[in-house]
Amino acid sequence: xxxxxxxxxxxxxxxxxxxxxxxxxxxxxxxxxxxxxxxxxxxxxxxxxxxxxxxxxxxxxxxxxxxxxxxxxxxxxxxxxxxxxxxxxxxxxxxxxxxxxxxxxxxxxxxxxxxxxxxxxxxxxxxxxxxxxxxxxxxxxxxxxxxxxxxxxxxxxxxxxxxxxxxxxxxxxxxxxxxxxxxxxxxxxxxxxxxxxxxxxxxxxxxxxxxxxxxxxxxxxxxxxxxxxxxxxxxxxxxxxxxxxxxxxx
Numbered sequence: 001x002x003x004x005x006x007x008x009x010x011x012x013x014x015x016x017x018x019x020x021x022x023x024x025x026x027x028x029x030x031x032x033x034x035x036x037x038x039x040x041x042x043x044x045x046x047x048x049x050x051x052x053x054x055x056x057x058x059x060x061x062x063x064x065x066x067x068x069x070x071x072x073x074x075x076x077x078x079x080x081x082x083x084x085x086x087x088x089x090x091x092x093x094x095x096x097x098x099x100x101x102x103x104x105x106x107x108x109x110x111x112x113x114x115x116x117x118x119x120x121x122x123x124x125x126x127x128x129x130x131x132x133x134x135x136x137x138x139x140x141x142x143x144x145x146x147x148x149x150x151x152x153x154x155x156x157x158x159x160x161x162x163x164x165x166x167x168x169x170x171x172x173x174x175x176x177x178x179x180x181x182x183x184x185x186x187x188x189x190x191x192x193x194x195x196x197x198x199x200x201x202x203x204x205x206x207x208x209x210x211x212x213x214x215x216x217x218x219x220x221x222x223x224x225x226x227x228x229x230x231x232x233x234x235x236x237x238x239x240x241x242x243x244x245x246x247x248x249x250x
Contacts, residue, residue, distance in 0.1 A: 051245050060220055063097045072204040077194035096222040103189040104215050114185055121213055124206035131200055137188040148180035189214060
């Protein structure tokens with residue numbers, strides 16, 4: 001499908017390199033409407049995204065600290081937490097702190113074995129080796145380092161990925177692929193870890209330190225505004241907040 005456009009070349013100023021001409025499209029009709037919608041939406045989106053990131057980090061940090069304290073108080077996973085903002089006695093704004101049973105572990109790359117390195121980091125636990133054996137599963141894997149393949153072998157491999165089917169390697173190519181294999185180590189934190197984590201530490205401070213090493217992939221979701229307000233008031237509050245955010249938009 002083609003869309004009617006006009007194109008022109010923007011000529012550089014006198015004395016500049018003529019090779020620096022750039023292409024510009026002048027759009028009309030329905031495509032102009034699409035361009036307007038995109039540009040305005042993108043500027044608004046960028047402004048709101050910047051504000052969201054700044055406020056999200058502050059809110060997430062505070063909510064996470066409260067969640068960890070609740071985890072310690074209960075000695076078991078309290079689950080997701082609803083964060084409420086009240087206006088008088090009525091709910092006005094709300095978000096959901098989601099703490100899934102999936103984790104990130106910052107493992108050091110290098111000669112030292114990951115289990116050994118992690119064990120040295122777990123100073124808040126009396127028996128880190130037993131903890132690792134019980135709660136973390138390390139999975140040796142291999143990945144293909146394409147930079148170690150020569151051009152012809154790489155082209156053959158890309159063709160295989162593009163077209164599918166089986167790849168047949170002669171002895172020479174098999175050796176090239178074997179030399180390009182790089183050992184990796186993936187990990188899994190065993191299910192239900194947050195229900196057991198408090199049994200490994202003796203204070204909320206140590207619990208916080210442990211969760212800085214084995215970190216849940218926490219998210220803020222399901223933001224809601226004007227929960228107890230009529231629709232027209234809710235919409236007006238959204239407009240007012242948008243105007244406030246856009247004051248600093250450039």
